[in-house]
Amino acid sequence: MPELPEVETVKRGLQLALAGDAIVAVEVLRDASIAFPDVDAFIAALPGHKFGQVLRRGKYLLIELDRGAGLACHLRMSGRLIVREASESGARVSKPARAAKAATKAATTATKLAKTAKTIRAPQFLRVRIMLASGRELHFEDMRVFGRLWFKPKGKTFEDVIPSLVQLGVEPLESLTSAHLSTAFKGKNQAVKTALLDQHILAGVGNIYADESLFLSGIHPTIAAGKVTDEQLNKLVENVQLVLSRAIESGGSTLRDYTDSSGVNGNYQNLAWVYGREGEPCRQCSSLIERIKLNGRSSHFCIQCQPLKRKISKPIRKPKK
Numbered sequence: 051m052p053e054l055p056e057v058e059t060v061k062r063g064l065q066l067a068l069a070g071d072a073i074v075a076v077e078v079l080r081d082a083s084i085a086f087p088d089v090d091a092f093i094a095a096l097p098g099h100k101f102g103q104v105l106r107r108g109k110y111l112l113i114e115l116d117r118g119a120g121l122a123c124h125l126r127m128s129g130r131l132i133v134r135e136a137s138e139s140g141a142r143v144s145k146p147a148r149a150a151k152a153a154t155k156a157a158t159t160a161t162k163l164a165k166t167a168k169t170i171r172a173p174q175f176l177r178v179r180i181m182l183a184s185g186r187e188l189h190f191e192d193m194r195v196f197g198r199l200w201f202k203p204k205g206k207t208f209e210d211v212i213p214s215l216v217q218l219g220v221e222p223l224e225s226l227t228s229a230h231l232s233t234a235f236k237g238k239n240q241a242v243k244t245a246l247l248d249q250h251i252l253a254g255v256g257n258i259y260a261d262e263s264l265f266l267s268g269i270h271p272t273i274a275a276g277k278v279t280d281e282q283l284n285k286l287v288e289n290v291q292l293v294l295s296r297a298i299e300s301g302g303s304t305l306r307d308y309t310d311s312s313g314v315n316g317n318y319q320n321l322a323w324v325y326g327r328e329g330e331p332c333r334q335c336s337s338l339i340e341r342i343k344l345n346g347r348s349s350h351f352c353i354q355c356q357p358l359k360r361k362i363s364k365p366i367r368k369p370k371k
């Protein structure tokens with residue numbers, strides 16, 4: 051599943067790839083991939099818009115368009131937003147009818163594009179195809195079909211069309227502090243790993259990076275969130291940011307078949323301390339990495355480096371004089 055670093059990688063790729071380009075036509079191959087507005091309105095609204103800044107909030111991609119409009123995307127389990135050259139547009143498009151329909155509504159150029167769409171092969175799992183003025187195509191591909199796209203009309207904010215954006219927690223790379231975690235975790239009996247995954251507390255931190263950050267901070271994943279000490283929280287904030295930044299630098303994770311906006315694999319997997327390493331020796335102490343299920347999610351840890359009970363050294367008695 052794409053996590054924050056993967057989405058950030060896609061964001062950066064799209065920013066470069068889409069700059070200066072514009073939308074000429076849209077074809078929706080799977081209606082349920084469009085969250086807002088309805089499919090016909092989505093197809094009619096996009097053509098003619100130029101691309102602006104590409105932003106990210108949590109795991110949402112927010113693409114600003116000209117004239118106050120916008121296009122948002124959540125990749126969920128397996129979604130990909132990829133700019134493809136027209137020549138690499140893969141299996142036959144089964145329903146060019148939608149593009150033709152949009153053409154009658156929007157522009158005459160779209161009719162031509164809908165015709166050419168019959169002759170080029172579209173990739174498997176292509177759900178939405180957005181034809182660009184440059185001749186390339188922006189593809190939304192999604193095998194597991196949980197991903198969604200939204201069109202933001204002029205006069206509305208992204209929060210207006212995606213209400214769950216309002217409830218998102220802080221951005222871990224920009225505004226996370228140990229004071230924020232301390233307040234959010236106070237009195238919580240929930241496991242610290244589960245609390246870290248709570249999107250209302252932190253936006254975009256998922257399973258892989260939660261395991262990695264807890265390992266580097268020496269915190270066992272099952273410890274109650276409310277019992278984590280201030281000292282540990284300081285470390286945790288530092289390590290969440292370190293792990294995410296490092297993953298962004300390496301282009302996101304290759305865990306599952308993840309690829310960036312141009313279809314290139316990331317490299318995080320080779321750097322993982324514990325994630326996906328069950329039964330392998332810890333890179334710090336050689337103990338075997340363990341895996342447990344926590345709230346339905348696999349959690350990887352090293353029992354030596356992340357002890358359940360903190361070892362408290364005995365106070366040294368001052369020699370009596």
Ligand SMILES: [Zn+2]
Pocket residue numbers: 332333334335336337352353354355356
């Ligand atoms: Zn260890």
